[in-house]
Structures are given as structure tokens and as C-alpha cells.
Amino acid sequence: MASAPHTLTPPAGAIRASRKRDSVRSWPLLDRVAFGLCWTVGIGLCAVTAAIVLFMLVKGVAYLRPQLLLESPSASPSQATSGGFLDPIEGTLLLTAIGIAIAAPVGVVVGTWMSEYQRPAGLARAVESSVEMISGAPSVLLALFGLVLFARPALAFLSQTSAGGSVFGKSFLTAGAMMSLIALPLVVISTREALMGVPAHVREASYALGKTRATTIRRVLLPSIKPSIASGVTLGIGRIIGDTAIVVILLGAGLRIEGAGGLPGLSTLRGTGGTLTSYVRYNSPAGEGNAHEKAYAAAFVLLIMVLVLNVIVMRLSRGRAWTR
Amino acid sequence: MKARLSAVWRPGAASQEKRAELAHGALAVGLLVVIALIAVTVFSKAWPSFAHNGLSWFGSGGDVDTQLGAMINGPKDPAHYEYHFRAWPLIWGTILTSGMAVVLGMVVSIFAAVFIVEFAPKTVRTVIDPVIRLLAGVPSVVYGLIGILAIAPWVEHNLISEQRKRSVEYVVQLTGANLSVATLILTLMIVPIMVAIVVSALEAVPKSWTEGSAALGVNRWRTMWRVSLRTVRPAIVAAAVLAAARALGEAIMLSMVSGSRGFAPNLLDGPTALFEPVRPLAATIIDYIDSLSVVPLGQTLYAMTAVLLVSCGLLSLAAWAAKQPMKRYGIRA
Numbered sequence: 254m255a256s257a258p259h260t261l262t263p264p265a266g267a268i269r270a271s272r273k274r275d276s277v278r279s280w281p282l283l284d285r286v287a288f289g290l291c292w293t294v295g296i297g298l299c300a301v302t303a304a305i306v307l308f309m310l311v312k313g314v315a316y317l318r319p320q321l322l323l324e325s326p327s328a329s330p331s332q333a334t335s336g337g338f339l340d341p342i343e344g345t346l347l348l349t350a351i352g353i354a355i356a357a358p359v360g361v362v363v364g365t366w367m368s369e370y371q372r373p374a375g376l377a378r379a380v381e382s383s384v385e386m387i388s389g390a391p392s393v394l395l396a397l398f399g400l401v402l403f404a405r406p407a408l409a410f411l412s413q414t415s416a417g418g419s420v421f422g423k424s425f426l427t428a429g430a431m432m433s434l435i436a437l438p439l440v441v442i443s444t445r446e447a448l449m450g451v452p453a454h455v456r457e458a459s460y461a462l463g464k465t466r467a468t469t470i471r472r473v474l475l476p477s478i479k480p481s482i483a484s485g486v487t488l489g490i491g492r493i494i495g496d497t498a499i500v501v502i503l504l505g506a507g508l509r510i511e512g513a514g515g516l517p518g519l520s521t522l523r524g525t526g527g528t529l530t531s532y533v534r535y536n537s538p539a540g541e542g543n544a545h546e547k548a549y550a551a552a553f554v555l556l557i558m559v560l561v562l563n564v565i566v567m568r569l570s571r572g573r574a575w576t577r
Numbered sequence: 578m579k580a581r582l583s584a585v586w587r588p589g590a591a592s593q594e595k596r597a598e599l600a601h602g603a604l605a606v607g608l609l610v611v612i613a614l615i616a617v618t619v620f621s622k623a624w625p626s627f628a629h630n631g632l633s634w635f636g637s638g639g640d641v642d643t644q645l646g647a648m649i650n651g652p653k654d655p656a657h658y659e660y661h662f663r664a665w666p667l668i669w670g671t672i673l674t675s676g677m678a679v680v681l682g683m684v685v686s687i688f689a690a691v692f693i694v695e696f697a698p699k700t701v702r703t704v705i706d707p708v709i710r711l712l713a714g715v716p717s718v719v720y721g722l723i724g725i726l727a728i729a730p731w732v733e734h735n736l737i738s739e740q741r742k743r744s745v746e747y748v749v750q751l752t753g754a755n756l757s758v759a760t761l762i763l764t765l766m767i768v769p770i771m772v773a774i775v776v777s778a779l780e781a782v783p784k785s786w787t788e789g790s791a792a793l794g795v796n797r798w799r800t801m802w803r804v805s806l807r808t809v810r811p812a813i814v815a816a817a818v819l820a821a822a823r824a825l826g827e828a829i830m831l832s833m834v835s836g837s838r839g840f841a842p843n844l845l846d847g848p849t850a851l852f853e854p855v856r857p858l859a860a861t862i863i864d865y866i867d868s869l870s871v872v873p874l875g876q877t878l879y880a881m882t883a884v885l886l887v888s889c890g891l892l893s894l895a896a897w898a899a900k901q902p903m904k905r906y907g908i909r910a
Contacts, residue, residue, distance in 0.1 A: 284798040294689045305715065363601075363605045365601055372598075376602070383608045384608060385896065386893045387611070389893040389896075390615075391828065393862050397862070465594050467598075501866060534829060537722050538725050539721070
């Protein structure tokens with residue numbers, strides 16, 4: 254990016270001095286009302302968030318028991334015998350790993366192309382809007398698309414095939430593939446923004462040393478924006494963890510992880526299961542399980558995961574080198 | 578231009594350069610292919626439903642749930658599939674929930690963004706930034722759970738009077754899961770997106786513009802209102818449009834708290850309409866997903882998906898177009 258034109262900055266303190274005299278009390282009534290509204294809305298948002306977190310904390314502490322994290326769930330009408338949510342937690346971790354393993358490399362490459370190459374210009378514009386389209390696409394849509402795509406006989410190796418020869422299309426692999434589409438825009442955009450924020454002289458210095466553009470990207474640019482890529486990836490992980498529609502449609506949203514086929518590792522990947530989100534939905538009044546306590550406990554675990562991811566993103570974005 | 582500078586030294590470097598660019602470009606083009614594939618697949622699956630109903634697919638008439646039920650119980654013979662479907666109640670539900678949430682969200686997020694950029698003291702700012710990010714990160718199923726277990730019962734007991742329930746009892750049953758609860762939670766879910774976009778646009782407004790206004794003796798709110806917010810109008814539109822796309826696609830939370838009945842709230846009922854159940858398109862897809870293997874119902878669900886696809890695609894394009902004027906000022910939002 255070209256460096257911004259230098260503006261004449263007033264001496265430090267000049268603005269602060271004028272602000273001190275600009276008391277809100279001297280404003281016209283309408284402006285004061287607007288000022289009050291701004292504060293109300295800002296504090297209100299904080300209060301609502303605090304209420305959500307506290308509410309979940311109270312419910313979570315009340316219902317979360319250590320053995321819930323260690324037991325597999327089972328379908329049962331009584332909350333005492335329906336087990337814990339070990340399988341959903343494993344499902345969440347597995348699905349997230351698959352999704353981000355696809356999204357992170359692809360996202361970084363596409364983001365790099367959009368910032369460093371972007372030729373021909375028409376194609377670059379098309380790719381830019383397609384990234385925006387994917388980020389705006391509802392996950393229901395992606396999931397239903399995935400169901401058709403992966404039910405093709407050519408892609409049968411990703412999921413199970415029924416006795417009649419029709420391909421199931423639901424598995425950890427297929428759900429993970431669609432999850433990667435959800436996380437992809439976040440990785441792409443954070444990579445691209447970070448690369449655009451790298452000053453031109455960094456690239457020029459590398460070219461001046463005789464490095465090619467590919468080497469410059471690999472050795473100079475990408476290492477320098479590592480924190481931004483990491484925060485994009487973390488945001489993507491958050492998105493994947495929180496998504497329910499894809500799990501319901503493409504993973505079967507079962508209570509337990511059920512493998513398919515013989516090979517131990519591969520059978521799980523080709524099998525179906527559920528995640529924490531689908532478990533919460535199953536146990537909410539809208540689902541079949543309808544066990545409030547389990548739903549609250551699982552939702553609390555989910556919220557903690559999101560909180561941890563948020564803290565990580567905050568840490569990462571604090572160390573940004575040359576933005577702003 | 579930069580590439581040519583670097584290719585002077587080694588002869589082999591140029592072809593290596595080409596390959597690297599091609600490899601990067603190929604993946605980027607892959608995204609375009611995915612988009613095209615999505616459109617083709619969804620439309621080819623959806624076609625029978627549109628073909629059998631024609632344009633009246635979008636019209637009103639009859640109870641949606643009865644029609645979908647008829648498909649499930651209909652003949653299994655492909656020649657006599659039951660396709661009759663009138664989607665208006667679902668479309669109306671989508672418009673109502675998303676529209677109201679976006680309007681409400683826009684007001685909230687403009688004030689919140691101004692607060693964050695201009696009025697919030699440094700300490701408050703360090704709190705509110707992560708708060709907004711957390712609000713955006715809370716999974717929709719958690720919002721849905723809180724909505725259906727905490728907010729809906731409260732609304733049912735405190736806001737819906739017996740008299741109100743009786744006034745529409747022959748048409749629909751009022752419960753805590755209704756349009757107002759759905760809209761409220763949906764607003765909370767889209768506000769962080771809008772705030773993030775508006776805040777980053779406001780921060781990109783050149784300092785000299787606001788300082789110029791301040792130097793003329795205009796107070797801080799007026800400066801924000803007259804200079805900054807006016808400059809970022811395109812970003813506000815883009816934020817609203819993107820939030821609308823998000824609201825359209827929200828399925829899980831809405832299927833939990835909107836009452837899950839294919840009913841079109843009647844605005845002639847006055848305030849009572851706010852307490853009538855709705856069910857937007859995306860939530861309907863989730864509610865009927867177990868019967869996806871019933872061919873005509875599956876195709877109808879894909880038809881709903883196609884409607885979502887087209888509207889989200891148009892909204893994305895609109896957001897992209899809305900952002901263009903900002904580039905004129907050298908502001909990227």
C-alpha cells in the first residue's frame with residue numbers, strides 16, 4: 254500500500270486542551286440526548302454480554318459434573334441415566350481439526366494470491382467477491398450442497414455406502430470439508446489484510462537482495478504476519494466450533510461417534526457422530542432429548558471454549574507489528 | 578513491475594515465479610468453481626419444486642406445515658409425487674425477523690460504534706472491544722438455548738396477557754417462542770458484525786477531517802454525526818446488508834425460539850403480531866431435515882435453499898457495491 258500522505262499534526266496537547274473546554278453540558282439538548290444514548294447502548298451491550306456469561310456460569314456450575322465429561326451419552330428418557338458428553342467433545346475436536354487443517358493452508362494461499370499477485374485484475378475482483386459470498390453463505394446452504402456433492406459415487410470413499418449402493422454422504426470428513434468453507438473466509442481476509450499492511454519497503458528490500466517474489470513471500474512476508482494468520486485461524490476455529498447446521502445435516506448429529514468400515518482411524522473419519530452444538534440442540538426443548546441440565550452443562554463447556562479462543566485472539570492481535 | 582526487478586539475476590527464477598503464481602492462482606480460482614458448483618447443484622435439485630408450482634411457489638395459500646406433511650405422506654410413485662407448496666408464510670417470516678433485526682441492529686450499532694470510537698474512555702474501550710468479539714463468537718445454539726429456556730418462558734408469563742391469547746385463539750396459539758423473542762435474539766447476534774464494520778470505517782476517517790470540524794467549534798457528537806458518520810455511510814449500508822445476509826441464514830437459533838410453526842404473523846393484529854409464532858426459511862429447512870430423503874420434500878427444501886442462495890448472493894454483491902465509494906476517499910472498510 255502506498256504510504257498515507259503526511260498531514261500536519263498540531264502540537265501535542267492542543268487538542269486535549271480544546272476538549273477540556275468542550276463540556277457536554279454546554280451542548281444543545283439533542284446532542285446531549287445522543288451522547289447519553291451512545292453511553293447507554295455501549296454499556297448496555299457490555300451488560301447483556303455479562304448477563305449471558307453469568308447466566309451460563311451459574312447454570313454451568315450447577316449442572317456440570319466431572320463425570321459428564323468422561324461418560325459417553327446414551328439415549329434415555331431420564332436425565333440420570335443418559336450419560337455425559339464425552340463423544341460430543343471428541344466430535345467437536347475432531348471436526349475442528351479436520352476443518353482447520355483444510356482451511357488454514359488454502360486460506361493462506363488464497364489470501365496471499367489476493368494481496369501479492371491479483372492478476373488478471375478481473376479474476377482478482379471475482380475471487381474477492383466470491384470470498385465475500387462464501388463468508389455470507391448460510392451454513393445450511395453449504396451443508397445441503399455438501400450432502401449432494403458427497404453423495405456422488407466418485408466421492409464414496411469419504412463416507413459410507415449402504416447395502417443398496419447409495420452413498421450416505423454423511424461423515425466427519427465430509428462435514429469437515431464443508432466446515433473448512435466456513436472458516437476459509439476468515440483466514441483469507443486476515444492474511445490479505447495483514448499482507449497489505451506490510452510496508453512496501455520490506456518487499457523492496459528483499460527484492461534488492463535478489464530474492465524472487467515467491468521466496469519473498471515464503472521467507473519474509475508470511476513469517477512477518479504469523480500473528481495475523483494465527484488470529485484468523487483462531488477465529489475460524491471459533492466459527493467451526495459454534496456451527497450446528499452442518500453437524501445436523503452432514504454429520505448425522507448422533508449422540509455417539511460411530512465408525513464405518515474396518516480400519517481403526519479411517520473408520521472414525523468416515524463414520525458419523527455429533528458435536529457439542531448438536532448435543533445442546535438435542536437436549537434443548539426443541540430436540541428429542543429435552544434434558545435441560547445436560548444442555549446447560551454442554552453449552553457451558555462450549556462457551557468456555559469460545560472464551561478461551563477469544564482470549565487467544567486478543568493476545569495475538571496485541572502483538573501486531575505494523576498495523577496502525 | 579516488482580517481479581521484473583527480481584528476475585534479473587537468475588535465469589531459472591522466472592519459470593519458478595510463474596509456477597508459484599499459477600499454484601496460488603489455481604486455488605483462488607478453485608473458490609470460484611466451488612461457488613459455481615453450489616449454485617448448479619442447488620438449482621438442479623430445486624427445479625422440480627419450482628417447475629410444479631410455478632411462480633405461485635412464492636405466493637400464499639394454505640398451511641405450510643400441512644403441505645409439507647402431505648409430501649411426506651404422499652404417493653411414493655415418482656409420477657404422482659405431491660409437490661403443492663406455497664412458501665409465502667415462510668418468506669414473510671424471513672422478511673419480518675431479518676428486517677426487524679437489521680433495523681433495530683442498525684440503530685444500536687451506530688450508537689455503539691460512535692461510543693466506541695469517540696466517547697468511550699480508554700479503560701472502557703479495553704473492555705468493550707473483547708465484549709463485542711465475544712458476542713460475535715457465542716454459538717447460535719447457545720443463544721437459542723438461553724432464548725428457549727430463559728427468555729421465552731419469561732415473555733410468556735409476563736408479556737402475553739390472557740386476553741391477548743384469547744383474541745387470536747381460533748387462529749394461532751400464542752407461546753413464549755414468538756416473533757419478538759426471535760427478533761430480539763437475532764438482533765443481538767447481528768449487532769457485533771455491524772459494530773465491527775462501522776467501527777473500522779469510523780476509525781479510517783482521516784483525522785484531519787474531524788479535527789477540521791472540531792476547530793470550527795463543532796462539538797464531538799455533531800462532528801461524528803455530520804462528518805464521520807456521513808463519510809462512512811457506504812460502510813453502514815454494507816454492514817446492514819451483510820448483517821441481513823447473516824440473519825437470513827440463521828437457522829438453528831430461529832428454529833429453537835421462533836415458535837416453529839409455519840404461520841405468517843398478521844400485522845393487522847396490531848401489537849399481538851409481535852407475539853405470534855413465525856418460522857423463517859432456514860429454520861424450516863432444519864426442522865424438516867430428517868425427512869430430506871422423501872424426494873418431493875427434499876426438492877422443496879432445496880428450493881428454499883435456492884431462495885436463500887439467491888438472496889444471500891444478491892446481498893453480498895450489494896454490500897460489495899456499497900463499499901466502493903469508500904475507496905474513493907482512500908478508506909478501506
